[in-house]
Amino acid sequence: MRPFTYTRATDVASAIRLLSQNPNARFLAGGTNLLDLMKEDVERPNTLIDISELGLTDIKSIASGSNKGGISLGGLGKNTDAANHPLVRQHYPLLTQAILAGASGQLRNMATNGGNLLQRTRCPYFYEVAMPCNKREPGTGCGAKDGINRMHAIFGWSDQCVAVYPSDMAVALAALDAVVTVRNASGQERRIPILDFHRLPDNQPEKDTNLVHGELITAIELPQNRLADKSYYLKVRDRASYAFALVSVAAALETEGNTIKQARIAMGGVAHKPWRSLKAEAMLVGKEATEANFKQAADAVMADAKPLAHNAFKVELGNRSIVLALQMAMKGSKI
Amino acid sequence: MDEHESPELTEDEKRLFANLMPEDLNEILDTGVNRRHFLKLMTLAGGGILAAQSAVAEQLLTRPSNVPSPTELAPFSLDNAVNVSFKVNGTARKLTVDSRMTLLDALRERLDLTGSKKGCDHGQCGACTVIVNGHRVLSCLTLTASCEGKTVQTIEGLAQNDTLHPVQEAFLKHDGFQCGFCTPGQICSAVAMLDEAKKGQASYVTENVRQTTGPAKLSNEEIRERMSGNICRCGAYPNIVAAIQEVYSGKPVEQIFRSV
């Protein structure tokens, strides 16, 4: 870990100002990923601005604006609190399940909602500084593309990077059309739809998100929906708990009788960002909620998959997981 | 005495039993016939006796204090020193630390609280779990600098006046450990986890997360999931679950030692 100056921010405005003045400064919130990466010498900030005591933890109903009737999660609220808030559990159980599928109780008590969105990939080549990695050190190459890539992307990867984004929470947020609100040093607010928040690697894998240095995630907004009765977050992994996803699926349905009025399918563990399939969702609208139709939607999602040497199984696994997640969403519980 | 001596302990269960049914003691120990009955009685009688013994053990086990007290440790050439005042196990502490120092290292290297363990230093094992402001967290991923004004409870602070915390007692009784290295983290985690359940928090294996009234019901499966952030390489998981279930339910969980 490189030496750094530790500063306890006293208010939001000064925190943002401090950050924007120093390209090598980072916000410290939960610290669960940042300190991990600093110990690995992957992250090398010279200043940490501790924003954990700034508030921005409220979870509340949104009274006006485009997401009226929805809820807002404070950017610095803890994952545990987001997962367990009655409003979230009642109206966005998909998000509750997704958060609870991630990490461990201890980590969720530390990790913040904004920080969760900014998790970096767990690609082992990114983590070990002796390895080539375009994300960590642009121009050094991608160790995983021709290396061990069982855990890596099947969608949207580039020759530069085949890493996957590890968050579970963000997969549910992607399915729920969340909006990330950020504030910059001028005090301006920007609203970023969740699907535009994370990036594909393209030629700049070092950039995980479209957040600009000097911006702070103040809140995550969830629009009102009719999906709470029929949703499920399914996570498939190498051990039963406390492991990153091989694939995960956030599935949600709105039905009338057995007819699908609205469907949401987002996947984790398969791309550099939460992988939402609007195409497959559209296919389901107006159809009966049957296994055959779910299978057709799953085939549509997976049609775009381009597996690497070691992860072809994710295509079949992803396909089956989508069907299962949709079935569980219909039932509203595990089967 | 040397720090590596084993504690001088009584044979708790047998003594407990001797008090309860002395006339049957030899028969039972000779034949094993009534072992189940014996163990049931044992669990019913609970851990008062264990607690009484712990007083002796505490004294015997306290390590010699030949290290300088933390206040004597002058912060030499510390890079980016940060002053922190916080409360550890009820005692106010003031430290000047390197900004890079984790809470885990501060506890272990500066405050002589070596109960919290460094198993991975990256949030992947849970051995460093402590309770900060009432929540279980990983001290290896917590900067000491960020603990200003906070309240930290470690394994050393759980027992009250030489009486073990019920979770400690249950771990002892159910053999919820072998090597013992993950144990402080397991116990701190379990203590706070029981509190989370009391507050009604859900887990990934909770049947219906939309049901938000009242405390969470802890099946063994719920305990397993909620404790999955604490790795035990010795594989004491079933015993850990039994120990926590006993404290949660308030009813003895039977120990069965089978032989044929």
Added chain:
Amino acid sequence: MKDTNKAVGSPISRIDGIAKVTGKAPYSMDHPVTNPAYAILFKSTIAAGTIREIDSAAAEKAPGVLAIITHKNAPKLNVKGGLRGGALLQSPEVEFFGQNIGIVVAETFEQARYASRLINVTYDKKEPKVDFDKVADQARMPKDKEKADAKRGDVQAALGQATYKVEEVYETPIEHHHPMEPHAAIAEWNGDKVTLYSSAQIVNGAQSAAAATLNLQPNQVRIVSPYIGGGFGSKGGQWANLALAAVAAKQVNRPVKLALTRQQMVNSVGLRQHNRQKVSLAATGDGKLTALAHEITTHCAINDEFVEPCGDCSKIMYDTPNSLITYRVAPMNLILPTYTRGPGKSTGSFALESAMDELAYKLKMDPIAFRIKNEPERDPSNGKPWSSRTTVQCLREGAKAFGWEKRKPEPRQNSQGNYWIGYGVSAGTYPAHQRPTSASVKLTRAGETVTAIVELAAADLGTGTYTILTQTAADALGLAVQHVKVKIGDSDLPPAAGAVGSVGAASYANAVNDACEKITQELLTKSGKQFFVRPTAAQLMRSEKLTDYQTRVDSKPPENTEEFSAHSFNANFAEVAVNKSTGMVRVNRFLAVTGAGKILNPKTARSQIIGGNVWGIGMALTEESVVDPRWGNFVTRSLGDYHVPANLDIGHLDAIFINETDEHVNTLGVKGIGEVGIVAVAAAVANAVFNATGKRVRELPITPDKVL
């Protein structure tokens, strides 16, 4: 309080339990020393070649740095001193990725870690041998004579004639021990003597290896290891880090704390090797085995050999006229493999017991009946009689207790919702040995109260040594357990065997029992009296009004033990649930039935077996260390990537012991249980997965992708 002689066999809670639940048990890095400095190792980032230059200028100038030690300035050490794995900073040669190439010592841990990142190393690289698939066909005969080809009869002929046979290849991956306590040492010099606070499964072995490596006499090194945060073989033989802590402390002239990081564990303290095992079985139509061949290909270090004995179970488990066990080993640029829980038996039994299940299925025989049909009367490998053998009992009692009759013989017949349910069985074994161990007993009397101090350089890595020795001594002396104090884990104490290879309990308990016998006899002689009923040592202390008395014994196994083949045996029963959609496997229930002689403490023994089962379930389902075949680095270098089972992975586990009296194995009839608990566990799980799904997975671990 009255004395009792019934401590042994009673499920008392761990003597060291309170120290552990209160966080007061001192492990390696917990021992208080004055003014320590902190050391961290830095490691090679190539797998083969020579260090051209180590540029440490920036690191030397970093705040707090006290010393940087590399092969250029390290003191001369004896590389053949007995530490495993080399990497002692004696030459610029690099033999594996992550080899130690230097040490940074600084005032604080933070400073040492930072400075270690400032070091630049350039190399002359060689093409490394790091792809097992590429070197496997060049594998040679091991140097170890124990691994020479073992042939009986004509396996090929029997296979050629057989109608029922299985010829399959089974793969087990590299695994790491990953004890929760990473290897660590605090080194503190006092003149020309050094104390090393460091976890050691073999206290005296660590002492002699450290001493020889450091060019010291054994009595110049003291190992202090009262508590061990898990070892599983990785803290049996010791590794470079132990000596390097002493080197660093000498260099900076103050105590030094040197701990491996978790990431460094993968290439510092050994591993369980990748085994490619071909098993060929042939049987008659009624299920009598006619041939058993077990051909193993594996790897070792580039300049050093260790081969785990995967063929051991195959040598003795079943009666067959034709048998063949062979080993071939390919040197690779990976760290030296070493003993890992149930060495050879746990991995070899996966191959053998999977193949037995496959053949039973072909024969349409119940796999339990098939095994019992091939039960050998004597040890097939050497013709010796068994000291006692419990395989059949384990299988029968286990079947009864587990509800084996509910198993459907055909796969995919047991469906519960979205899960296939399957049952699997397996049988295993582990040898029982007693090793020479010394012990001393000191009795003290105050009034009517007699107390004993028992001392030996034994180890307790969670195995229950403190507890079982307290129980053993209490009974042998006629004392209550609270009047017995056991001191272990210190090389200043009488030398003892290691807590390795399941010899700990037998070696230690027999030595303590012998010491107690000896002191009783000496007190009897000293009294000069004749007694109608032989008094206990405690009674003699009182009757003879002695205030203190001590003795010491050098205990050895009974002389006739070599006449018998002595082993623990087990049978494992697994019930798995396999998700029909995702292929995720869960072990719902697991039962291990074990015949391991006298059980000294049912509580700690049950924990040992269950712990072994968890290891076996990890081997079956989750654990795998993956090497990048280009560069030789482990891509699974953290506990986030290497999946030790988590709590939710483990369902209901149950253990049953056979009430076994083995009169031949040793005086107390004690066999080991530390290893047998893992043996054949993975096979039981894999067999259950087959029974559930019809999918035979021959390559561990059984992750969802292999089940789909």
